[in-house]
Amino acid sequence: MGKRMKLGGLVLSLCMMIVLAACGGGGNEPAAAPPESPNPTTSASAEPSATPSEAPVETRKAKLVLNWFPKAQHGGVYAAQEQGIFAKHGFDLTIEPGGPQVSAVQIVASGNAEFGLAHADQIVIAKNQGIDLVVVAAALQGSPQAFMVQENAAVEKFEDLNGRTVFIQPGITYWDYLKKQYDLSGVKEMTYTGQHVNFLADPESVTQAFVTSEPFFMEKEGVKVKTLLVSESGYNPYNVVLFVTKDYLDQNKEAVASFVQAFSEGWMSYKDTSAEVNEAIHAANPNIALDAIQFEDEAQREFVYGGDASEHGFGYMTEERWQTLIDQLAEIGLLEEAFAANEIFTTEFLPAP
Numbered sequence: 001m002g003k004r005m006k007l008g009g010l011v012l013s014l015c016m017m018i019v020l021a022a023c024g025g026g027g028n029e030p031a032a033a034p035p036e037s038p039n040p041t042t043s044a045s046a047e048p049s050a051t052p053s054e055a056p057v058e059t060r061k062a063k064l065v066l067n068w069f070p071k072a073q074h075g076g077v078y079a080a081q082e083q084g085i086f087a088k089h090g091f092d093l094t095i096e097p098g099g100p101q102v103s104a105v106q107i108v109a110s111g112n113a114e115f116g117l118a119h120a121d122q123i124v125i126a127k128n129q130g131i132d133l134v135v136v137a138a139a140l141q142g143s144p145q146a147f148m149v150q151e152n153a154a155v156e157k158f159e160d161l162n163g164r165t166v167f168i169q170p171g172i173t174y175w176d177y178l179k180k181q182y183d184l185s186g187v188k189e190m191t192y193t194g195q196h197v198n199f200l201a202d203p204e205s206v207t208q209a210f211v212t213s214e215p216f217f218m219e220k221e222g223v224k225v226k227t228l229l230v231s232e233s234g235y236n237p238y239n240v241v242l243f244v245t246k247d248y249l250d251q252n253k254e255a256v257a258s259f260v261q262a263f264s265e266g267w268m269s270y271k272d273t274s275a276e277v278n279e280a281i282h283a284a285n286p287n288i289a290l291d292a293i294q295f296e297d298e299a300q301r302e303f304v305y306g307g308d309a310s311e312h313g314f315g316y317m318t319e320e321r322w323q324t325l326i327d328q329l330a331e332i333g334l335l336e337e338a339f340a341a342n343e344i345f346t347t348e349f350l351p352a353p
Contacts, residue, residue, distance in 0.1 A: 057090040060255065063113035065096045065104035070285040072278065072296035073212070073240055074117070076139065076304075079277045080266025089262040090255075097285070105131065108245060114252075115244055115259060119143075120237035121173040124326055127344055128335045132246040135345040136260050137315035139267065140239035141307035143231050144300060145174060148199075148209035151224035155206060158233055162186035167199055167207040173334065175208075177235045180332045212299040216292055237325045238317060239303065241345075260349040264314050271305060313353030317345055 066074055077095060080086045086093045096113065098104055104116035105123070109131045123133050147166075149155045155164070159182055166184075168175050169192045178184060190198070192208050199207045200223060209215070211227050218225045230236075242263055249256055270277055274297045282290045308316045322341035330338040 057088070059087070059090050059092050061092045061094070062115065062255075062259070063094045063096055064115040065102070065107045065113045065117065066098040067104055067117040067119065067240060068098045069287070070095075070097055070281050071213075071288065072274075072281065072293050072300060073140065075270040075274055075277055075281065075297060076263060076267030078266075078280045078284070079270040079273060080262050082277060082280045083266070083269060083273070085265050085269065086262045089258040091259065091262065095284075105133065108243065109133070111245075114248060114255075115242060117240050117242060119173075119239060120241050120322070120325060121329060123241065123243055123344055124329055125173070125334060127339065133243045133344060134246050134249050135238075135241045135243045135317070136249075136256060136349050137242040137263055138238040138240070138317050139242065139315070140300065140303045141309050141316075142236060142303045143229075143239040144210045144212045144303055145230045145239070146209050146211045146227040147206050147230070148214050148218070148225050148227050149206050150203045151226055153204055153206075155226075155228065158182045158184075158228070161206055164188070165190055165202060165205040167192040167205065169208060172208070173329070174230045174235050176332055176334060177328060178230070178233055181233060181235075212296040212303075213292065216295040216299075235328060236321070238321070242315075257349045260315070261351060264351050267304065267314050271301075311353070313351065315347075315350045317347055
């Protein structure tokens with residue numbers, strides 16, 4: 001009888017253990033994870049899976065007008081476009097080439113583009129004309145603009161231009177400065193057309209040039225030349241600058257900050273990836289040979305990454321240089337009056353070096 005009672009108690013205990021195990025209340029194994037939602041992005045109660053830094057960037061359409069046809073001096077722009085840097089910073093960007101009949105200043109001022117590239121003195125003169133633009137980065141710290149002569153011409157300084165034929169673009173600002181600074185009244189001015197036939201025909205003539213391009217073409221023609229940098233005259237504005245209108249900046253600071261970041265990243269990337277980016281520039285402008293783009297790329301590096309940029313980072317600008325430019329243009333009568341440099345440039349959006 002006692003054995004039957006013990007056996008019955010054992011059976012009852014076993015039954016209770018089975019019931020508890022079935023209810024899940026007594027096991028030591030971790031509970032299984034709940035099944036994932038088949039479509040967590042559409043579930044109202046689902047937590048977002050991406051961190052804030054991984055969240056998609058809102059894309060905005062924008063246009064950048066170049067100061068000339070695509071060249072290596074736009075290398076950072078094409079690097080940022082080809083490598084998705086503009087897209088990463090939220091821009092669906094259209095790049096509009098410049099040219100002799102295209103004014104980036106006028107297009108941006110009219111509201112038909114958000115961003116533009118120009119020479120620094122063009123921005124100052126626009127201010128004098130009542131167009132409020134703000135420069136947010138300098139692509140080239142110095143100017144590769146120069147005068148080019150054939151090797152045997154006795155031209156070593158700016159005074160030596162007197163008595164010679166000079167091929168020069170009408171209205172170019174640095175020429176107005178040089179004529180007054182060095183009294184070049186004895187020069188015979190001829191319109192610069194971009195062609196060098198007449199220059200080559202006259203070994204004593206002088207032509208405007210860029211040290212980043214024309215010497216290369218002359219070398220291919222078998223002509224030895226030398227150059228005199230305009231900056232050696234004391235006239236040395238930033239050469240290619242990124243600008244917006246003051247109104248656009250005031251209303252879109254976040255967009256401007258993002259664009260300057262992308263612009264800067266593009267230029268820093270171009271430094272190491274120019275070989276592939278130059279192919280894209282050539283595709284955008286087949287009229288310039290790939291080897292000419294490569295020459296410009298190498299020749300301009302000191303202008304882009306040297307000077308103040310080597311210490312303070314790409315795009316850097318100083319109030320002193322801007323004010324010097326403003327005062328120089330006022331002195332030669334191209335401005336009605338001088339104004340404060342901080343009205344037309346800011347380094348607020350440049351990345352830290």
